[in-house]
Amino acid sequence: xxxxxxxxxxxxxxxxxxxxxxxxxxxxxxxxxxxxxxxxxxxxxxxxxxxxxxxxxxxxxxxxxxxxxxxxxxxxxxxxxxxxxxxxxxxxxxxxxxxxxxxxxxxxxxxxxxxxxxxxxxxxxxxxxxxxxxxxxxxxxxxxxxxxxxxxxxxxxxxxxxxxxxxxxxxxxxxxxxxxxxxxxxxxxxxxxxxxxxxxxxxxxxxxxxxxxxxxxxxxxxxxxxxxxxxxxxxxxxxxxxxxxxxxxxxxxxxxxxxxxxxxxxxxxxxxxxxxxxxxxxxxxxxxxxxxxxxxxxxxxxxxxxxxxxxxxxxxxxxxxxxxxxxxxxxxxxxxxxxxxxxxxxxxxxxxxxxxxxxxxxxxxxxxxxxxxxxxxxxxxxxxxxxxxxxxxxxxxxxxxxxxxxxxxxxxxxxxxxxxxxxxxxxxxxxxxxxxxxxxxxxxxxxxxxxxxxxxxxxxxxxxxxxxxxxxxxxxxxxxxxxxxxxxxxxxxx
RNA sequence: GGCGGCAUACCCAAGUGGUAAGGGAGCGGUCUGCAAAACCGUUAUUCAGCGGUUCGAAUCCGCUUGCCGCCUCCA
Numbered sequence: 001x002x003x004x005x006x007x008x009x010x011x012x013x014x015x016x017x018x019x020x021x022x023x024x025x026x027x028x029x030x031x032x033x034x035x036x037x038x039x040x041x042x043x044x045x046x047x048x049x050x051x052x053x054x055x056x057x058x059x060x061x062x063x064x065x066x067x068x069x070x071x072x073x074x075x076x077x078x079x080x081x082x083x084x085x086x087x088x089x090x091x092x093x094x095x096x097x098x099x100x101x102x103x104x105x106x107x108x109x110x111x112x113x114x115x116x117x118x119x120x121x122x123x124x125x126x127x128x129x130x131x132x133x134x135x136x137x138x139x140x141x142x143x144x145x146x147x148x149x150x151x152x153x154x155x156x157x158x159x160x161x162x163x164x165x166x167x168x169x170x171x172x173x174x175x176x177x178x179x180x181x182x183x184x185x186x187x188x189x190x191x192x193x194x195x196x197x198x199x200x201x202x203x204x205x206x207x208x209x210x211x212x213x214x215x216x217x218x219x220x221x222x223x224x225x226x227x228x229x230x231x232x233x234x235x236x237x238x239x240x241x242x243x244x245x246x247x248x249x250x251x252x253x254x255x256x257x258x259x260x261x262x263x264x265x266x267x268x269x270x271x272x273x274x275x276x277x278x279x280x281x282x283x284x285x286x287x288x289x290x291x292x293x294x295x296x297x298x299x300x301x302x303x304x305x306x307x308x309x310x311x312x313x314x315x316x317x318x319x320x321x322x323x324x325x326x327x328x329x330x331x332x333x334x335x336x337x338x339x340x341x342x343x344x345x346x347x348x349x350x351x352x353x354x355x356x357x358x359x360x361x362x363x364x365x366x367x368x369x370x371x372x373x374x375x376x377x378x379x380x381x382x383x384x385x386x387x388x389x390x391x392x393x394x395x396x397x398x399x400x401x402x403x404x405x406x407x408x409x410x411x412x413x414x415x416x417x418x419x420x421x422x423x424x425x426x427x428x429x430x431x432x433x434x435x436x437x438x439x440x441x442x443x444x445x446x447x448x449x450x451x452x453x454x455x456x457x458x459x460x461x462x463x464x465x466x467x468x469x470x471x472x473x474x475x476x477x478x479x480x481x482x483x484x485x486x487x488x489x490x491x492x493x494x
Numbered sequence: 495g496g497c498g499g500c501a502u503a504c505c506c507a508a509g510u511g512g513u514a515a516g517g518g519a520g521c522g523g524u525c526u527g528c529a530a531a532a533c534c535g536u537u538a539u540u541c542a543g544c545g546g547u548u549c550g551a552a553u554c555c556g557c558u559u560g561c562c563g564c565c566u567c568c569a
Binding site for chain 2: 011013028029030031032037038039040041042043044045047048072073074156157158159161162163205226227228229230231232233234256257258259260261264265266267268269270291292295296297299300301302303307308310311312314315317318321322325364367370372373375376377378379380383386387389390391393459462464467468471472475480481482483484489491493
């Protein structure tokens with residue numbers, strides 16, 4: 001069947017066929033760097049990160065561009081408030097953005113251009129539009145005249161007349177039509193400015209993506225992504241500018257992710273109901289957040305709460321637990337490969353489950369990136385694998401049994417990683433979890449280890465009453481002990 | 495006012511015409527000195543409601559109800 005994607009432009013699922021076989025040109029709208037990113041930005045970043053990873057997994061040579069809007073009214077306002085240079089504000093929040101993205105395990109795109117470094121391309125496009133008579137200068141600004149572009153409204157599915165009739169369009173004396181949008185904005189004396197044929201100024205917001213997209217990916221490219229809220233007016237305007245200027249289709253497939261909600265309402269700056277990524281990661285594991293985000297289809301809204309993420313986290317613990325069990329109880333595979341037949345004789349069902357995962361996984365992902373279904377398959381394999389391991393009690397696995405467990409585990413982690421999950425060693429993950437959560441118990445790692453040692457001594461003396469007292473004492477504080485052949489482990493259970 | 499989306503078990507969530515994936519929680523069991531984890535079993539004759547199309551519908555069509563989003567900066 002091949003990859004099918006839902007295209008906002010056609011409002012239907014379509015077979016994905018890249019312009020150039022084997023290669024994909026992929027653009028996602030980045031952030032305006034004037035503040036810390038919130039969970040909504042995290043969702044968008046994670047969703048497109050998974051899409052990027054999957055395209056790479058399919059073997060496409062993918063050029064992924066994500067811009068930074070580093071000149072904009074909000075940045076200037078922030079700079080004014082702080083008495084800082086706008087470049088300083090941008091630099092600070094770009095830095096913060098990278099910290100957040102790295103924490104979330106989001107891969108770096110191929111290119112991350114800055115708006116301020118690509119102003120000549122923007123001026124070029126505006127010039128073309130002015131020369132064609134599609135853009136006009138009014139005062140110190142240059143506007144795009146929406147009525148000169150026939151297809152205006154095709155992405156967002158609205159008619160010009162309907163929008164003009166809408167009550168919320170601001171009237172501006174400089175504009176011929178209230179929906180005309182600014183391409184070039186003349187600067188006030190104290191504002192940063194770039195020279196242009198229309199006088200000193202700065203670019204409008206929409207023009208930067210048109211310019212950087214076409215500059216780095218070509219005048220037509222394959223995929224353009226962003227949040228649903230960018231459909232109108234941002235992406236609608238991008239299409240208008242680019243297609244009016246270049247006379248070719250701008251983007252073949254438009255992908256838009258749904259919002260993050262809080263109590264069933266959109267998370268947004270204006271509503272004030274947002275959480276920043278860095279705040280949330282103080283008490284939530286980044287990988288659990290990722291699993292939470294991608295356990296729902298990317299186009300649907302998702303309701304964020306600590307409880308909901310905690311549920312995802314339990315599942316993630318289980319996946320890592322099985323990976324840990326396989327690592328501990330199998331030796332690295334020997335040089336002599338073991339025949340499939342011998343593996344199958346160990347556990348036909350597990351063997352088949354591991355063998356069929358690649359196909360099932362790809363089928364799910366090919367269906368407009370159905371991560372929820374793909375994750376379902378991962379859990380199925382985990383359960384079969386753990387069941388197989390449990391058959392051996394606490395013993396180490398040898399020969400074909402070990403080989404089968406390793407095979408299944410490799411299939412599990414290999415596919416999880418396409419989703420950006422199970423990317424770390426299980427003990428690193430579990431250690432991270434302990435460190436993250438112990439803060440809420442009021443104890444330190446040393447406290448816990450001391451108690452465990454105490455209990456260990458009691459157990460050696462068969463003083464189980466004392467051992468259980470220590471266990472209950474720790475449990476009351478949220479520390480759960482687990483006795484294993486390798487010793488006593490602990491984790492924070494609240 | 496215009497445009498669009500959603501409604502599946504206690505909660506989250508796949509499913510897009512062939513007889514309800516998966517996760518969390520609960521209950522029962524196995525294992526364990528006791529636990530925990532894990533595993534096994536169990537929890538929707540039914541998919542907001544009402545009609546229709548069909549041999550067959552959660553899936554298609556119509557209507558009704560409820561919730562949400564966009565039309566303004568916004569992932």
